[in-house]
Amino acid sequence: MYLLKEYPSKEELLERRKGVFGIHEVNAHVHTPYSFSAFTDITQIFEMARKEKVKVVGINDFYVTDGYEPFYEEAIKAKVFPLFNMESICLMREEQQRQIRVNDPNNPGRCYFSAKGLDYPFRLSPPLKKKLSAVIAETQVQVKAMIQKCNEWLKQCNAPFFLDYETIKKNLAKELVRERHLAKAIRIAVWESEATDEGRLALLKKIYGGKESKTGVKNIPALENEIRSMLLKAGGAAFVPEDENAFMSLEEVMRIYLDAGGIPCYPVLLDDARGNFTEYEADYEKLFHELSRRGIGCIELIPGRNDLKILTDFVRFFKEKKFVILFGTEHNAPEMIPLTCDTRGNVPLTEELRKINYEGACVVAAHQYLRARGEEGFIYPCGHPKTDKQAEFIELGHVVIEKWIQ
Structure with a gap:
């Protein structure tokens, strides 16, 4: 039974609200081992949340929702409010033809796109479920082809190991096998094949086609990223x-x-380390109109990528436009970083940004609560957001979160 279904009515909840509410730490975007994650399991996410006093966490895996149930169960134990999200990669073909980069800095037209506050348990109408399943299957076709090419290269290099899809899926991936899993599997195989740093570096040089490792073998996250870059990315043997x-x-x-x-x-x-933007995002006003015409009234950012001043100016602009705004950390790379959101260079979020992030989480929490009760959430039947009712959702979401975490 979904706990939100058992909550009192909206009116009863709001009656319990006392005074001006404070704000809680929120991380609205983390990947779990069901796609790829720095976390070894979902329990680890909530252990970190407790230590860092993060009270709202959103699961945000690519394409799959298999992690929802264990995420929900751990959220109850930890008294951390769970946001049920998803991420997909889509293609905006008109932008691709015009060589406009959207939110992938390397691939024009490629667009990462999320959903917040999906129904729990997850359900889809049969035609759309079939469509999503086909996309998931296609991602695994590509991964299997990559494994085949990788094994051909490893054989050519006389490497003492090979990769196996089912083994990787069983040992490293909960559901989807992704490119990063292959890099991790290669790194583990190198470790198992050679016991010394010298031996590992020599084997890596062989696998790299005679090139020396620039990261060395002490920094494992950096090494796995290097393996991915050397072998699995464009120009790599696999x-x-x-x-x-x-x-x-x-x-x-x-x-x-x-x-x-x-x-x-x-x-x-938003901005990269050199202050550059993609063509799609460079003009805030144009981005606002582009998103609005598509019925999108919610944005999220990974502040660790961004300069604090640029982030603040951008967020203020979209807050004024009544967008729901959320922050997260992703955790979809090998490196383990804190769960608490900060900006580039580990500069903390300001109180203003923390408040905006929490208010965004409140909107999603209220949406989940209303949907769980069979009521209409933050989205009108036409598919557009209820931007005119955002304040009501913030107020309701706050009391929903408070009840959960107490």
């Missing part, structure tokens, strides 16, 4: 391009999210 026909359009992804009860949410890349 690189396999993705089939563009397998990508859904943004409109198809939004239909899936809305059918599953979610709030469509655009992940903003």
